[in-house]
């Protein structure tokens with residue numbers, strides 16, 4: 546068992562600063578340990594620092610830490626090795642989500658932890674569909690299975706808040722199930738060596754890399770052939 550630091554962070558308007566307190570939460574600590582063992586093995590490397598979990602109580606604090614007006618859907622995010630989560634009890638009042646079950650809440654923590662590994666490996670969150678698709682697929686945040694795969698490749702350098710969460714995970718899953726974990730990790734390792742700098746050229750470099758690793762062109766026709774075949 547590794548010690549997981551769990552903190553609450555609350556923006557105090559009067560003081561004009563964050564009030565940070567360490568708390569104990571055995572359940573979160575146990576789950577984090579379980580996820581770290583699984584993700585070390587999946588990604589094939591250990592994180593250099595032990596991730597922390599930071600619980601925030603309200604939208605005010607989220608916006609203060611993110612230095613932006615965040616979407617009311619934002620309930621978790623990462624910064625380096627820090628996972629941030631809105632307090633489960635505050636979903637109804639501080640987010641557009643209904644209160645999550647504990648299972649959904651832990652799946653979201655795991656989703657964010659997958660982002661920590663992805664970011665440490667690749668040093669950027671692109672392609673966005675692969676960034677979100679990997680997190681949703683590995684955290685077991687099951688969405689209804691679509692009839693076909695569409696729309697997710699459009700989220701390459703940025704979010705569209707739709708198919709990259711709902712559809713891309715099914716493509717990630719089919720890649721892992723049909724070609725294996727090792728090939729998927731090879732894709733990520735090779736991705737870590739190329740630049741993804743929001744230019745069309747760098748997007749093309751990714752498509753070439755994908756074709757080199759999987760030996761088929763990345764497009765919806767091929768994605769669906771894979772998805773629909775028995």
Ligand SMILES: [Zn+2]
Nearest residue numbers: 656660677680
């Ligand atoms: Zn995410």
